[in-house]
Amino acid sequence: MADMHVAAVHAHAAPSGFFRRYIFSLDHKVIGIQYWLLGLLAVLIGMALSLLVRFHLVWPDAQIPLLHLLSPTGGKGDQMQPEYYLSLLTLHGTLMIFFVLTTVPQSGFGNFALPIQIGAEDMAFPRLNMLSFWTTFVGMVVLLSTFFISDGPPLAGWTAYPPLSAIGPATGPGEGLGQTLWIVSIAIFCVGSLLGSLNFIATTLDLRARGLSLMRLPLTCWAWFITAVLMLLSFAVLFAAGVLLLLDRVGGTSFFIPAGLVVSDQLVNHAGGSPLLWQHLFWFFGHPEVYVAILPGMGITSHIISTFSRKPIFGYKAMIYAMCSIGFLGFMVWGHHMFVSGMSPYSGFAFSVLTMAIAVPSAIKTFNWIGTMIGGKLRLVTPMLFAIGFVSLFVTGGLSGIFLGQPALDLTLHDSYFVIAHFHMVMGVAAIFGMFAGTYFWFPKATGRMMNETLGKVHFWLTFVGAYGIFMPMHYLGLEGHPRRYSTLTGVEFLNTPHLMHLHEFMTVSAFITAAAQLLFLYNLAWSWFKGPEAGENPWEATTLEWTVPSPPPFDNFAGRHAVVYRYPYEFSVPGAEKDYIMQDAVEEAKKKK
Amino acid sequence: MGLAIAIVVALITLISTGVFLSHHWWLPHAISTIAPALDRQFTVTFIITGIIFVVAQLALAYAVWKFRDTGDSRRAVYSHGNTKWELSWTAAAAILFIGLNLMGYQIWASVHFTGPEPGAMQVEVWGEQFNWYFRYPGPDGRFGPVHPEKMNAGIGNYLGLDRAHDADSKDDIVTMTLGVPVDREVDLTMRSKDVTHSFFVRELRLKQDMVPGLEIPIHFMATETGRYEIVCSQLCGLGHYKMRAFFQVMDQPDYDQWLAGQAAAQ
Structure with a gap:
């Protein structure tokens, strides 16, 4: 048996040339x-x-x-x-x-x-x-x-x-x-x-x-x-x-x-098209695209919250069904970008009901993240901090969607700063927090070295508070009726006031501070890549297969070995187990005895 | 660290909610018949989402603080979830969010499903890069046809009217300001000459894109006199930020006098 196992190992080495290894790599x-x-x-x-x-x-x-x-x-x-x-x-x-x-x-x-x-x-x-x-x-x-x-x-x-x-x-x-x-x-x-x-x-x-x-x-x-x-x-x-x-x-x-377009008094030589057709096609892509941006962040956040709460994810299947229904419904709500576009108002209303339906799986995910933490034993390392930040920002950005999903409220909020606040919070900053969480989490696996925790924590604090400082005030501007994409505020009386300018000043200062904080991240990244302490195979005591191979992993990942999985991915704090985590490829006790 | 996160999340939550509640920045003064209902719907939505916001953020803050690893020998609870809880918050979220949406149905219906009252005043709203024009049908109550090839700002024929040949065009009045009488239903038809623009008067709580090739109806009734601003809220090119016109709501006699003055200037 042992011999057969050895015979099955077929390790593949990396190509030796620089170009095939790092530039046109497979x-x-x-x-x-x-x-x-x-x-x-x-x-x-x-x-x-x-x-x-x-x-x-x-x-x-x-x-x-x-x-x-x-x-x-x-x-x-x-x-x-x-x-x-x-x-x-x-x-x-x-x-x-x-x-x-x-x-x-x-x-x-x-x-x-x-x-x-x-x-x-x-x-x-x-x-x-x-x-x-x-x-x-x-x-x-x-x-x-x-x-x-x-x-x-x-x-x-x-x-x-x-x-x-x-x-x-x-x-x-x-x-x-x-x-x-x-x-x-x-x-x-x-x-x-x-x-x-x-x-x-x-x-x-x-x-x-x-x-x-x-x-x-x-x-x-x-x-x-x-x-x-x-x-x-x-x-x-x-x-x-x-x-x-x-x-x-x-x-x-x-x-x-x-037909009949006149630009600067010149008749345009086109006829028969519809500007709304583009909007339908674009948002048929554009709305699923929002979920393309955020779903991987949700996956990473779930993974990290479970790992660092040392607790199985709350409602594993519910999380999967929620992501599937977000993906499915995501294709049926594109019209909520077009409530005031001139599209049939009846379709607008139908789209709005479907839009509200998509809030339900989003709410399930939030409950389950918090549910995972309750009763856990939270290790507040940098990837976990960013995952917690993700949840906070996702809640904030998601809830403003409840306003924008109602066509009647779009009569005043559409194309205002309220919209900019909404999508930056939820698909911009929350997704970026998912990326930071993933970076701090997998950096040790990719490079074999740990990132600096102190710099990571300072980076988290400045970015978290800074992001709220930039995007929270945009909601207030939106309520005041401030339209998007205005290069200056001097052309409109109600915009050109200290009342609104103070908010803009606050946001700009927040933006510069937040941007400066990213230098810490870049420095941490560069320093840790070469000088960080060695990570070892499984520095986070996580359970999934990437933590069963060396850091960085060999070219063919498992060095020719065929991994076999015996378990569910989040077996943390199993009663009676020796450690507070069990790897996915750990053989079950019952099978061992056979 | 757990305590710090709890405090910061709680502070951000309470300060942002506090600023909303102070109404220092809030919906502007409203002057249309639909505005009270719309503002009420906004407030209801604000209260419901505001409660969820505060509860969810504080629950997050509490969980991070309460269940942080303090280095003791305690192990986390081994649990895969709770189906009963899962189902109850799914149902609660569905009822709450969809219910909230249905509550706003009436406002949307009154703007878009119900037409204007009979006898509503007709005005065409035209957008071009980066100006607004408003056309009143004049005493005959009919708009003359538009000839795109005749549009020529140089001679003041902004909308391509042929007053010499089209009888309906003769008394059409084209203005740079949208003047309307107070407490009178107004039926606007939105049109654009070149690219997509959007008509927005924040005090009316009314926004509608103006799409070239389409004639989009929208109606409202202003309830207070005064001068307000119409701004473009769909990106239309480099002058988007200054595409602005005035919206003047007047008593009937003032309006009649104003319109007569505009007619004389044609």
């Missing part, structure tokens, strides 16, 4: 880290853009040193022009939503951890995996190239509503080549995401270790699996919509442009 762990680093670059640029935007709102006349180097026209005389403000917020949104919120939680952490957690050697299609990363990379290069073209970057927002995004340069600066490149970038991104999601689905279904039934999967894997299905169904639609919009711009078609 190793899911390297690809996961590549996605993570791409997301880090995107989030740093996206954050810098948001700081410029916040600075300009509070000091519209101040000169921003070197801005003219970034854009000779948009930053004329180092002063931000209105169109450049809109370009910056367009790129901020696009970078954050596509290249951060979609890329890191799913493709970054999922690629790194999913195969090891299910006991696989790699993803199902390693070459496809490499291709999806490099496709995504090209998408980001195309997007960032819009900074350097003479037209300047597009200004139609990350939602790119036509006709503004469809007609061409007549509707404004950046609406020429910049907007075309934006569409190309997003289409490329869609291709990368589709390839990636196929890979995730095949891997989860086909490559699970013996004994790892679906009802023994860690909740992280469930989240990545459901997210992959959402991506497959939603990015395909965005891709189609993008192609149609591109054709409207360069092919003379009129999918989204109606």
